Amino acid sequence: MGRPAASPPLSVGLAAAAQAIAHRMSGGQGAIAPSSSAVTDLIYRGTRYWGLAQVRCGRLAKQKPDPEILALLAIAWAAIDQTLRETHVVVDEAVAAAKLLTRSAGRSDTVAKKISGFVNALLRKSLSDPAACAKDHEQPIARWNAPAWWIERIDSDYKDKANEILDALTTRAPLTVRLCEPHLYSQQFIEKLNEKGLAGYRVGQHAVAIEPAVPVTEIPGFSQGWASVQDSAAQLVIQPIQDLCQRLGRRPKILDACAAPGGKTFAIAQSVQAEIWAADVSPARLKRMRDDWPRVKPTSQASVQFILLDVLDERAWDQKLGPAAGFDAILLDAPCTGSGITRRQPEIPWRRDQAGLEAVVDIQRRMLDTLWRRLLPGGELIFVTCSVFAAEGELQESAFLGRTPDARSLPSPGRLLPVTDAECGNDQDGFFYARFQKQKHDGPDSGAACHRHAVVGPDRER
Ligand SMILES: C[S@@+](CC[C@H](N)C(=O)[O-])C[C@H]1O[C@@H](n2cnc3c(N)ncnc32)[C@H](O)[C@@H]1O
Structure with missing residues (x-):
């Protein structure tokens, strides 16, 4: 029997996620397919921290970094805040990821050293001042992860309800499905989820939210067309x-x-x-x-x-x-x-x-x-x-x-x-x-x- 394949180091996942985020943020068409569910998760976390990374780099760095490095910092700050790994592990792996990114862009070792040094310095600087970091999160661009004009639009459309709407838009949505009755009813579907160790909540006449999210092939009744992914609205x-x-x-x-x-x-x-x-x-x-x-x-x-x-x-x-x-x-x-x-x-x-x-x-x-x-x-x-x-x-x-x-x-x-x-x-x-x-x-x-x-x-x- 062969030994199970070792999972790749975190730095490889961080670099792949940073490239995918930078591609999306620069208006690239079609997503870069994530190599694993772990990378998909890092992409989501980093994308949610894109605004925070802009605010924090604006405070700590003399120059805005390239999109891939900005994305790497966004993921690293999310991973630290959300204790995805121990802080020192995240910092070390982010520094290694910065070297991978610079080398894969065909840059010299000297440039790779300079950029990884920049990532190291910025992450450590932020860790030394938790109070300032907490304040970064209060900036609207960071809190609601959107540019100023976007937030102003929602403010002017909704006045005193705007914050509530912006807060709802920045929370993570569950995976919601539409059930095709009479082939599958919600109670029956929720029981099938429970048998698989998943939870289900009814969120509409034919809508059930699944926690945690699973690949579509694992949704009961998906292959028969009895359940299809669709938001309740x-x-x-x-x-x-x-x-x-x-x-x-x-x-x-x-x-x-x-x-x-x-x-x-x-x-x-x-x-x-x-x-x-x-x-x-x-x-x-x-x-x-x-x-x-x-x-x-x-x-x-x-x-x-x-x-x-x-x-x-x-x-x-x-x-x-x-x-x-x-x-x-x-x-x-x-x-x-x-x-x-x-x-x-x-x-x-x-x-x-x-x-x-x-x-x-x-x-x-x-x-x-x-x-x-x-x-x-x-x-x-x-x-x-x-x-x-x-x-x-x-x-x-x-x-x-x-x-x-x-x-x-x-x-x-x-x-x-x-x-x-x-x-x-x-x-x-x-x-x-x-x-x-x-x-x-x-x-x-x-x-x-x-x-x-x-x-x-x-x-x-x-
Ligand atoms: C909001 S999406 C539709 C989602 C879809 N109704 C669903 O529920 O899955 C808008 C769609 O409009 C299509 N679209 C944009 N311009 C169009 C046009 N001039 N004629 C026909 N389709 C168009 C886009 O390709 C896109 O698929």
């Missing part, structure tokens, strides 16, 4: 579609205009009898969705057609769907900043800027107007973003109603604020839902005018 798309089916009394034709990787399409397909057209502009994301479909299909009540399509491109639309194509319902789960899901992806605030926010708001506006033309009279458009910014929620909704005389606002889940408290049965990402019905005629009693007042501001929950 994202699952709320099901109810409006069920209402629509009941109102129409027939199998509706639904366009999911931004469908990939399929979370909402599959939730709808497993809940109602419908003809679904799932469109997305990204070939890679659409492929991922198509590849996952066989898992879900046996328990689906709907047919799903996959279409590679830029929904803003009217000519491509006509070619792929026909000029007269109209839908009973259109789901626009729009591209957005993702400001409501930073519990899961803490790098998001650092990868966006204000110009990017304005650009995405403009894309959402154009998508709303384009898709509206494809909706049949009496049909419904559901607009969703996983953002807490009012510009991508309440303001987008009221502007649309203001310029669309044949749109009537219908009840919807509305503004959903992020909450992290799975054990209390309350856990969700930040989302926004609006629902519009297309009036059958343009009479004086139809549409926006009488419904504009129904829009609720971000500081009021619905």
Whole structure:
């Protein structure tokens, strides 16, 4: 029998995690695949400390280090604070990781020595002054791990509720699944988790949070399509579609205009009898969705057609769907900043800027107007973003109603604020839902005018 393989030294994991974080933070497309779950964990911890590392380096260093070294320091400070290992071990391994990073970048031994010396000095300097280090955590950029403009946006949108929202967005989210009844009910699912030594908490009608998180292949019922990973707020798309089916009394034709990787399409397909057209502009994301479909299909009540399509491109639309194509319902789960899901992806605030926010708001506006033309009279458009910014929620909704005389606002889940408290049965990402019905005629009693007042501001929950 061979001896079990020794796990690689911590320095190797630290260097790999630092490279992955730097890649993400520099706007690199596609994540560098982590070599192990230990590296994935270091990436998450370091990403959560990116703001802290900026604040602390600003205080202690004359010059801001390169992104990889900044990321290495972020991970090391997180590991020290969270006592991942003994402090002296973290410092020694971080110094070794700095040498690995500099050498793998093709730099000389002299440079490697200088940079590892810098890492050593900075970590030791911080350890010598715990009071100053505690104060670093109070800086908004460190506390909420986001740039100043991002925090100011949430402040101005939510006023005295802002801190609570920012706190919720900086806590770690559990792994949440959507259960496909009657194949799997929550109580049954929780018992199956308990048998595996895991805990489960109900956080929505079909939603159960799993603690601790496990790879999807270990989720009971995953391979049969009875359980799928989806946040509880994202699952709320099901109810409006069920209402629509009941109102129409027939199998509706639904366009999911931004469908990939399929979370909402599959939730709808497993809940109602419908003809679904799932469109997305990204070939890679659409492929991922198509590849996952066989898992879900046996328990689906709907047919799903996959279409590679830029929904803003009217000519491509006509070619792929026909000029007269109209839908009973259109789901626009729009591209957005993702400001409501930073519990899961803490790098998001650092990868966006204000110009990017304005650009995405403009894309959402154009998508709303384009898709509206494809909706049949009496049909419904559901607009969703996983953002807490009012510009991508309440303001987008009221502007649309203001310029669309044949749109009537219908009840919807509305503004959903992020909450992290799975054990209390309350856990969700930040989302926004609006629902519009297309009036059958343009009479004086139809549409926006009488419904504009129904829009609720971000500081009021619905
Ligand atoms: C928020 S994600 C959708 C998530 C998906 N609905 C789910 O629940 O899994 C937004 C999607 O919009 C797609 N997208 C962006 N611009 C688009 C366009 N012009 N036409 C079609 N899809 C677009 C992106 O590729 C991305 O997959």
